[in-house]
Amino acid sequence: MTWFFLALGALLVVGIALIAVGSAVGRLSGTLRPAVLEIDDAADWIAERLPAEAAGQLSLDDVVAVVGWYLEVFDEAGLATEHGQELGDAAVDESPDVGNRTAPLDGILEHVVARGLEHSEPLDAVSVAMVAELLGTYLRELGAIGSPATPPGENPAQD
Numbered sequence: 001m002t003w004f005f006l007a008l009g010a011l012l013v014v015g016i017a018l019i020a021v022g023s024a025v026g027r028l029s030g031t032l033r034p035a036v037l038e039i040d041d042a043a044d045w046i047a048e049r050l051p052a053e054a055a056g057q058l059s060l061d062d063v064v065a066v067v068g069w070y071l072e073v074f075d076e077a078g079l080a081t082e083h084g085q086e087l088g089d090a091a092v093d094e095s096p097d098v099g100n101r102t103a104p105l106d107g108i109l110e111h112v113v114a115r116g117l118e119h120s121e122p123l124d125a126v127s128v129a130m131v132a133e134l135l136g137t138y139l140r141e142l143g144a145i146g147s148p149a150t151p152p153g154e155n156p157a158q159d
Helices: 002-029 039-049 052-057 060-076 089-093 105-118 125-142
Strands: none
Touching: 039 060, 039 125, 052 125, 060 105, 060 125, 105 125
C-alpha cells in the first residue's frame, strides 16, 4: 500500500512539473528575444570585414569609437539604456510618451563622420563611413534595427 501512495505522489509531482514548465514555455514562446549589442563583438565583426585600405587606417580602438558615436544617435532618440538597467520593452515602457520610437538613421552617417573629423587625430571619412555601414549591417543581422521582428512561428507574409 505504501508503494501505491509513493507512485501516486511521484506521478502527481511529475504532472504538476510538466504543466508548470509547459505553461511557461507557451507563455515565453510568443515573446521576442531582445537584441543585445556587445560592442567588442561588433567591433571584431566589423574589423574582420573592413576592406584592407580602411583596416590599415583604423585601429580596433578607432572602430570601437565609431561604434560608440553610432550609438549616440540611438541614445539621443531615447532607444538606449545604461548597462544594468531594464532593456527591451521594460525600458521603453518606462517613458509615458513612447509609441513606436525610431532613430533618425538618415543623419547617422553625418554624425559619425563629423565625430571622426573632430577626433584628436582626424579619422579618414571614407573609412569611418565603411565602419558605420558595416555596423548598420551588423545591427540588421542582429535584429536590432530594421523592420519589426516577428515572433517565432509567425509568418510576416500572412499579414
